[in-house]
Amino acid sequence: MSKGNVISFAERKAELQTEAEFLDLLDQDIKANPESIQPIPRGLFVQMDEIRALADANRRRELLKG
Numbered sequence: 001m002s003k004g005n006v007i008s009f010a011e012r013k014a015e016l017q018t019e020a021e022f023l024d025l026l027d028q029d030i031k032a033n034p035e036s037i038q039p040i041p042r043g044l045f046v047q048m049d050e051i052r053a054l055a056d057a058n059r060r061r062e063l064l065k066g
Helices: 009-032 042-065
Strands: none
Touching: none
């Protein structure tokens, strides 16, 4: 089996630990500063959809060229 197909348990455990630490930090920040939580404006979602559509179109164009 090639090494690229093997998942290192130590690496995965470190990733999970990092994620847990980030979530703990986020939880602490939300509790300390609840007023900082704001809804995401609808316009931002529209912009993200437009950017995603442009990126997908560019990817398809690149695949057809290459």
